[in-house]
Amino acid sequence: MRVTADACEAAYDFLRAISPFKGWALPPGDDIEFHITRFDHVADCSIVPTEDGAIRIRISEKCHEHLTTLLMSMAHEMIHVYLVRQGKPISHNAEFMKIGRRLCRQFGWDAGQF
DSSP: OOOOHHHHHHHHHHHHTSTTGGGTTOOOGGGEEEEEEOOSSSEEOOOOOOTTSOEEEEEEGGGOOSHHHHHHHHHHHHHHHHHHHTTOOSOOOHHHHHHHHHHHHHHTOOTTTO
């Protein structure tokens, strides 16, 4: 699978349409800046508000050969978006981990890879 900004936006909007994401009042995908990188790690975990107020999510094309990994990484980043919009710092704190474990149970993902 080739990861593109369009594929990332589609993955984001798909997840945004289902529970629990649909209850989080996340911005639509066309309000997010999706960037593709060649990082050795799965995704850039910083979601950086830009000067015009957009949120940026960066996903590594090197680490996403399958739709499942893209969806899992996008869900991970969407937790960050959710918490940042509540005024909380970008962190893998207890609240993030609790939400992540719940998503992994719901979607059948390995929590160790999330």
